[in-house]
Amino acid sequence: MQTISSISLAGGQGKTTVVLFLARFLAQQGHTVLVVDADPQSSLTTFLGFQVEPDSPTLLEVLKREVNPSDGIYETKYPNLFLIPSDDALDKVQDYLAGSGTGALTLKRRLKTVESLFHYCIVDAPPQRSQICLTVIGASDGLVIPVEASVKGLQSLIRTLELLGELKQEDEEFGGQILGIVPFRDRWVGLRRTNESQSNIESMQQITTDWFGQDLVLPSIRESEKFKQAINKGLTLHEMGQEDLAYPIEVLATAIEKLEGQKK
Template identity: 80%
Template sequence: MQTVSSISLAGGQGKTTMVLFVARLLAAKGHTVLAIDADPQSSLTTFLGFTVEPDSPTLLEVLKKQVDTKDGIYETRYNNLFLIPSDDALDTVQDYLAGSGTGALTLGRRLKSVAKLFNYCIIDAPPQRSQISLTVIGASDGLMIPVEASVKGLQSLIRTLELINELKEEDETFGGRVLGVVPFRDRWVGLRRTTESESNIESMKQITSQWFEEDLVLPSIRESEKFKQAINRGLTLHEMGQEDLAYPIEVLVDKIYSLDGKHDKS
């Protein structure tokens, strides 16, 4: 099982949107996918149409090892797509992770018992530096970084890259690879990208070039109501006939395939 997380240290950067559409596309291609909602805001859980019942295990109980990992996994309404949900109680796990001494390794350890059941695990991380963010990154083979095409997004990108670098410096065994930086809410007027978006995306390229030897800024996710419509209707972008909007998601999926040497030939 390859584990990939969506991380960005600010709200509104497109983390959950990216996780949802990447996980659904992988599942639609026939892969068995485990989605994990590691954000106490629980947007991914909601988007997948799942309701956490009282006393039902969630990621909180899985992390604290109060239940076996498999007991925190639920089917969703989509074929091949399963979920470890969250609710706002997940915030209470921070002290547990901080006090364990190996909090950054906790999620990865919990996932080992179910690794043979899934092809891919896609994780939605919380939008701030926290013990939950650390354990999500620590469990990841690959990292997707969505960044709003705005000044706020650029600040989030810098903080996110700094956190990833700190983890690599502290733990030489950390092998999570940045798969790409994805501009989010890229604004266009007609056939032209706005000046603001153009400037901010160029700044993303300059920032990432200071950290990496390759260009990691991927095709952008345009600002469009079609994403909300797809989420509300429970459809993929392809099912809605929005192949152009789906292209950045396809690129991400191919980047995920590269983790184990595969290439999408479908």
């Protein structure tokens, strides 16, 4: 099982959107996919139309070893797609992870018991530096960094890269390979990208070149109501006839397949 996490240290960067459409795309390709909602805001759980019932195990109970991981996994209404949900109680796990001594490896160890059941695991991380965020990074084979095409997005990108750099300094093997930066809410007017989006995406390219010696920016997710419509209708972009909007997700899926090939 390849574990891919979507991480950005600010809200509104497109983390959940990337996880949702990537997971559904991979599932439609015939892969068995587990999605993990590691954000206490639980947007991914909501977008998948899942209602957490009282006393039903969630990621909180899985991380605290109160249930077997398999007992916290639920079928979704989509073929090949399964979910470990969250709710706002997930915040309670912070102290547990901090006090365990190996909290950064907790999610990785919990997922290991179910890794033979799935081809991919896609994790939605919380939008802040926290114990939950660290354990998500620690479980990852690959990392995707969605970044809004705005000044706020650039600040989030820098903070995210700084965090990953700090973690790599402490342990080179901690966390996964950065698969790419995905610009989010890329604004276009007609056939032209706005000057603001163009400037911010060029800044992303320069930042990643300065950090890594290469441009890691992938094709952008355009600002469009079609994403919200697809979520509300429970459809993929392909099912809505929006193949052009789906292209960044396809490129990201290809990057994941290449990562898998490198691991073999």
